[in-house]
Amino acid sequence: MATDKITHDELLRLNALVDGELAPGEHAALAARLVSDREFARAYATLARLKACVVENADAAPTVSITMPAAAKRSWRRPVLQLGAAAAAAGGLMVLFALTNLPPHRQPAPILMSAQAAITLAALPQTPVIPDLEVAGLRLAGATIDMAGQSRVLVATYLGPRGCRLELRVRPEDSVSLPAEGTDRRAWTVGGLAYELVAYGMPAARFAAISEAAERMTRDSRFPNTVDRRLREARVAAPPCLA
Amino acid sequence: MPRDCHGDLTALLPRLVAFARTIVGDLDLARDLVQEAAARALAAHRVPDDAPAYRAWMFRIVRNAALDELRARHPRRMEIPTPQVDLWRYDDACIAKITVEQGLAALAPGHREIIALIDIAGFSYAEAAEMLGVPIGTIMSRIARARTALLATIEASSVRPLKSSHGH
Numbered sequence: 335m336a337t338d339k340i341t342h343d344e345l346l347r348l349n350a351l352v353d354g355e356l357a358p359g360e361h362a363a364l365a366a367r368l369v370s371d372r373e374f375a376r377a378y379a380t381l382a383r384l385k386a387c388v389v390e391n392a393d394a395a396p397t398v399s400i401t402m403p404a405a406a407k408r409s410w411r412r413p414v415l416q417l418g419a420a421a422a423a424a425g426g427l428m429v430l431f432a433l434t435n436l437p438p439h440r441q442p443a444p445i446l447m448s449a450q451a452a453i454t455l456a457a458l459p460q461t462p463v464i465p466d467l468e469v470a471g472l473r474l475a476g477a478t479i480d481m482a483g484q485s486r487v488l489v490a491t492y493l494g495p496r497g498c499r500l501e502l503r504v505r506p507e508d509s510v511s512l513p514a515e516g517t518d519r520r521a522w523t524v525g526g527l528a529y530e531l532v533a534y535g536m537p538a539a540r541f542a543a544i545s546e547a548a549e550r551m552t553r554d555s556r557f558p559n560t561v562d563r564r565l566r567e568a569r570v571a572a573p574p575c576l577a
Numbered sequence: 578m579p580r581d582c583h584g585d586l587t588a589l590l591p592r593l594v595a596f597a598r599t600i601v602g603d604l605d606l607a608r609d610l611v612q613e614a615a616a617r618a619l620a621a622h623r624v625p626d627d628a629p630a631y632r633a634w635m636f637r638i639v640r641n642a643a644l645d646e647l648r649a650r651h652p653r654r655m656e657i658p659t660p661q662v663d664l665w666r667y668d669d670a671c672i673a674k675i676t677v678e679q680g681l682a683a684l685a686p687g688h689r690e691i692i693a694l695i696d697i698a699g700f701s702y703a704e705a706a707e708m709l710g711v712p713i714g715t716i717m718s719r720i721a722r723a724r725t726a727l728l729a730t731i732e733a734s735s736v737r738p739l740k741s742s743h744g745h
Contacts, residue, residue: 387677392595
């Protein structure tokens with residue numbers, strides 16, 4: 335093989351020379367070698383030509399037309415991407431404040447979210463609504479992306495002060511459901527998204543009230559007082575969760 | 578976030594698209610990735626102040642999005658042909674726009690990525706090393722391997738540009 339004539343170290347230096355990465359002393363030594371060694375000079379010329387062609391290809395790429403969203407228009411049609419950007423800039427994880435559509439007078443709970451998850455969510459047919467269940471004593475603790483076949487499922491986890499745990503799973507309506515091992519569940523669909531709320535050891539009566547309220551919140555951007563009242567009632571006098 | 582923080586973005590777009598295209602191998606997909614990256618950048622709460630840092634930050638966003646896209650696909654395996662011929666015999670007619678373009682498309686993603694970083698994005702070895710979190714020596718090895726693989730791929734390809742008829 336003809337490349338055997340050039341050692342690995344020499345090849346590294348030749349590439350560095352092509353890229354303008356050699357220190358002046360090394361550059362001078364290599365330049366002298368180029369003059370005296372024809373094989374070396376051919377290798378350098380080949381690498382230089384290759385780099386020039388790659389650059390030429392990049393410069394000759396078809397004109398691109400990018401629709402630049404206005405910086406001031408914060409409520410872009412896919413707000414999740416805004417969060418993905420911040421996540422990427424922060425190095426992977428961030429506190430996400432605007433992932434979901436919450437009832438107008440509610441402050442969204444922070445969710446720890448990766449940039450990958452944010453990008454995945456952007457592909458969903460509609461922005462998921464993650465209900466605020468604070469009134470029922472359930473804190474939104476986090477959100478992750480799980481795989482279900484070829485689809486990805488958003489899994490939001492709610493935690494209560496006495497061992498209660500709920501998982502809200504949101505996926506495209508036409509995708510495969512992710513098996514869950516909860517003690518109780520409620521499923522519904524809204525706008526192309528399939529929602530499933532899964533309980534782990536929560537008393538059935540309390541879960542029924544909470545899941546009904548959660549479904550209503552995903553269906554209606556308004557936040558009726560009756561829902562608020564049901565959540566509060568579900569919290570009062572409820573026994574601890576079993577899981 | 579002041580709007581002028583993104584003053585360099587428009588000028589960067591063509592190279593960002595070329596960069597993404599080299600990694601994912603598809604122009605339309607590259608456009609989509611850069612579109613999303615631009616939106617994410619404009620929505621970011623913290624943006625690098627100086628131009629070089631902003632440039633590196635933008636390429637990093639596009640790179641991450643492109644790699645996510647690659648991971649989501651079934652990886653396409655392609656053996657890099659072992660060069661059995663003189664790799665350095667090429668002249669301008671053999672290493673041409675079309676052969677390099679096709680050769681890049683056939684390369685392994687890792688090779689495409691390092692070539693995109695060094696040749697298309699124009700990062701120095703030190704900048705690329707920082708972006709990838711590896712020593713500079715690793716960048717030197719990777720770019721050398723990638724270019725050797727590209728030359729071998731071009732040699733293995735049957736595509737050859739037509740010779741010019743000038744002088745005949």
